[in-house]
Amino acid sequence: MAGSAEAAASTSSRRTLARGPRRGLLAFLGRREVLPTVLIAPVLIFFIIWNTIPTLWLLGLSFYRFSLTSGRPPIYSGFYNFTSILNDSSTWFDLSRTFIFVVLAVGIETIAGVLLGLLFWGSERLPGRRVALTLLFAPMVVTPVAAGTFWRLIYDPTFGVLNWFIRSLGLPAVRFLSDANVAFGAVLAVDVWMWTPFMVLMMLAALASVPKAELEAAEIDRLTWFQRFRLVILYHGKFILMLGILLRTIDAFKTMDLIFDMTFGGPGTATQLIAISLFRSAFESFNMGSSSALAVVLLLISIAFTATFLYVLYLRERRTADA
Amino acid sequence: MSHIRFEGIGKSYRGRPALEMINLDVEPSSLTVFCGPPGSGKSVLMRILIGLEAPSAGRILSNGQDITRLTAAERSIGYVPQSFALFPHMSVFDNIAYPMMLQGVPRAEITSRVDQAAEMLRIRPLLSKRPSQLSGGEKQRAAIARGILKNADIFILDDPLVGLDFKLRESLMEDLKDMRTEIDATFLYVTADPLEALTMAEHLVVMDQGHLIEAGPVDTVYYDPTRLRAAELVGFPRCNILPGRLDMPGAICTTALGALQVSLQDGAAATETMVAIRPEDIAPAASDSAPLGVGEVTLVENLGSEAVVYVRFGETTLVTTISAGATAHVDLGDPFPFMIRPGAPIVFERESGWRIGRASPVLAGTRND
Numbered sequence: 001m002a003g004s005a006e007a008a009a010s011t012s013s014r015r016t017l018a019r020g021p022r023r024g025l026l027a028f029l030g031r032r033e034v035l036p037t038v039l040i041a042p043v044l045i046f047f048i049i050w051n052t053i054p055t056l057w058l059l060g061l062s063f064y065r066f067s068l069t070s071g072r073p074p075i076y077s078g079f080y081n082f083t084s085i086l087n088d089s090s091t092w093f094d095l096s097r098t099f100i101f102v103v104l105a106v107g108i109e110t111i112a113g114v115l116l117g118l119l120f121w122g123s124e125r126l127p128g129r130r131v132a133l134t135l136l137f138a139p140m141v142v143t144p145v146a147a148g149t150f151w152r153l154i155y156d157p158t159f160g161v162l163n164w165f166i167r168s169l170g171l172p173a174v175r176f177l178s179d180a181n182v183a184f185g186a187v188l189a190v191d192v193w194m195w196t197p198f199m200v201l202m203m204l205a206a207l208a209s210v211p212k213a214e215l216e217a218a219e220i221d222r223l224t225w226f227q228r229f230r231l232v233i234l235y236h237g238k239f240i241l242m243l244g245i246l247l248r249t250i251d252a253f254k255t256m257d258l259i260f261d262m263t264f265g266g267p268g269t270a271t272q273l274i275a276i277s278l279f280r281s282a283f284e285s286f287n288m289g290s291s292s293a294l295a296v297v298l299l300l301i302s303i304a305f306t307a308t309f310l311y312v313l314y315l316r317e318r319r320t321a322d323a
Numbered sequence: 324m325s326h327i328r329f330e331g332i333g334k335s336y337r338g339r340p341a342l343e344m345i346n347l348d349v350e351p352s353s354l355t356v357f358c359g360p361p362g363s364g365k366s367v368l369m370r371i372l373i374g375l376e377a378p379s380a381g382r383i384l385s386n387g388q389d390i391t392r393l394t395a396a397e398r399s400i401g402y403v404p405q406s407f408a409l410f411p412h413m414s415v416f417d418n419i420a421y422p423m424m425l426q427g428v429p430r431a432e433i434t435s436r437v438d439q440a441a442e443m444l445r446i447r448p449l450l451s452k453r454p455s456q457l458s459g460g461e462k463q464r465a466a467i468a469r470g471i472l473k474n475a476d477i478f479i480l481d482d483p484l485v486g487l488d489f490k491l492r493e494s495l496m497e498d499l500k501d502m503r504t505e506i507d508a509t510f511l512y513v514t515a516d517p518l519e520a521l522t523m524a525e526h527l528v529v530m531d532q533g534h535l536i537e538a539g540p541v542d543t544v545y546y547d548p549t550r551l552r553a554a555e556l557v558g559f560p561r562c563n564i565l566p567g568r569l570d571m572p573g574a575i576c577t578t579a580l581g582a583l584q585v586s587l588q589d590g591a592a593a594t595e596t597m598v599a600i601r602p603e604d605i606a607p608a609a610s611d612s613a614p615l616g617v618g619e620v621t622l623v624e625n626l627g628s629e630a631v632v633y634v635r636f637g638e639t640t641l642v643t644t645i646s647a648g649a650t651a652h653v654d655l656g657d658p659f660p661f662m663i664r665p666g667a668p669i670v671f672e673r674e675s676g677w678r679i680g681r682a683s684p685v686l687a688g689t690r691n692d
Contacts, residue, residue: 211406211408213404213405213406213407213408214408214409214410216375216395216404217402219394219395219396220373220374220395220400220402221396221421221422221425221473222396222422222425222426231410231412232410235410235411235412
């Protein structure tokens with residue numbers, strides 16, 4: 001018995017020598033179930049501190065009446081903040097304005113992105129293509145506040161370059177940002193200028209996923225250009241394109257900084273999107289309970305967007321697989 | 324039926340030549356196989372013929388008409404690409420039928436022709452399925468059906484059997500040959516496999532590094548190649564290539580197998596040579612005759628009906644084939660007395676690779692210089 005124990009100890013020691021010393025922290029990290037947890041922990045901790053806790057805090061605060069200017073402690077009010085938001089007509093106006101903005105901005109950006117993407121895709125051997133692409137992507141990397149500032153200058157009725165062109169054509173100057181009929185379109189145009197490159201990028205990624213052989217087969221089989229686009233390009237690129245539309249929709253829904261710098265929601269409420277009214281409620285009126293409730297509503301709308309897109313995509317995939 | 328003529332076709336990518344001066348006539352209603360190692364330019368030549376790429380030089384004539392500048396859609400060519408290129412969102416039936424639908428073929432005729440092709444390629448039960456539900460071989464057969472059902476005078480099959488298992492390749496080769504007899508059109512078939520090339524071809528075109536090195540009826544290319552590289556590339560098992568030295572007068576070529584008496588073509592001179600001997604031209608010596616040499620068996624590969632035997636003779640390893648019945652008498656390390664069929668060795672000039680004559684072994688006492 002003792003002999004066998006000695007033999008076992010000797011074998012174990014030989015194994016240790018063969019593998020080298022693995023003790024303490026290294027041995028602990030070396031365990032299969034530990035290492036992935038350790039690697040993912042920093043991201044998880046960051047996510048919990050900066051995302052989960054604030055969201056839960058926001059959710060909790062939305063059930064309280066709490067104003068930073070009153071000096072009173074928060075008072076639990078149940079769904080009062082939510083019902084008052086839903087009963088406030090200005091919220092509905094802001095929301096509908098936001099939806100119109102989102103539909104127009106994302107729609108124009110998608111169409112322009114698809115067309116420009118096809119243009120750049122079809123001109124792979126054109127000299128200067130890379131320079132043109134770099135210039136095209138430049139607006140996307142500009143800070144929205146900086147973009148807002150220089151577009152405000154471009155739109156300026158007195159010394160703006162755009163009005164200089166308009167006046168040089170003998171037309172009266174346009175008050176782009178102070179005319180209620182024009183301001184929405186002017187702000188929308190800047191958003192389109194800024195984010196069309198993103199859709200071009202997504203379209204180019206979508207086009208890269210299209211098998212060349214299928215395109216060639218379609219060409220040989222005399223499919224029209226539109227048939228090739230519909231049957232081959234859109235079929236293979238739709239997931240990436242849909243992802244781009246989803247990301248842009250969520251982002252456009254949150255548009256704040258650009259408008260904040262250009263019109264601050266004005267003139268009147270002509271460009272007041274829901275994110276601007278949320279900002280005003282939180283940081284002008286300091287009504288934290290009500291603004292938290294509005295933020296929760298916006299979060300739910302964003303989640304609804306995502307869920308709808310993913311559901312539509314999933315349904316199409318399933319239909320294709322079933323057929 | 325189309326007669327195709329390639330006239331001085333060249334193609335380069337960023338200054339790197341992929342094809343150089345290809346001149347070739349493809350006879351109407353023929354089956355021409357383009358054979359060569361990967362990167363030899365055969366697929367590029369086909370892509371130029373289809374119209375998917377423009378040549379850097381030269382032109383293509385179809386029935387005397389210059390089609391070089393026509394788009395792929397304007398050329399009446401049926402194409403089976405290497406990568407299937409089936410549309411994933413269409414059923415197999417629709418994949419096969421849509422080129423005909425676009426050509427305005429009546430629905431009843433489309434159904435009947437698809438059924439016929441499906442029957443021939445044994446894919447009838449698969450017609451309602453999507454490409455994602457098919458195996459590699461089934462996809463390939465669907466792609467072949469789509470390519471051949473197009474109303475075209477020229478059909479190009481670009482390595483259509485690559486990646487398929489041996490059994491399926493064998494059966495599809497038979498199918499393609501049957502189909503070829505049914506459809507009166509010009510067929511161009513691309514493959515990197517010399518065995519497949521020899522099995523399929525009526526006419527064989529051998530390509531290497533962007534050059535056309537040999538073209539002609541398959542038997543001529545195999546038994547009577549004019550270029551050393553053609554002898555090397557066409558044939559299975561590989562051709563035995565031995566260095567030699569041709570001495571004049573007397574036209575005796577000295578090789579590792581001994582002296583060969585060369586029957587020279589006009590204008591040949593003393594030179595360094597390469598001698599090509601097909602495996603089937605090296606045979607075990609009969610017991611009652613003197614062998615050319617006695618080697619040692621180093622490897623036997625049994626292929627079923629025959630076996631490939633590798634024989635070491637001095638510093639040289641020779642490849643030969645023997646019938647399956649004879650394998651029982653051949654074992655590793657056994658002595659292998661062999662002889663070479665007179666007139667079979669082909670002698671090439673080493674530097675240019677051009678053929679300069681044929682040779683016969685000089686047996687002891689028969690040398691006449």
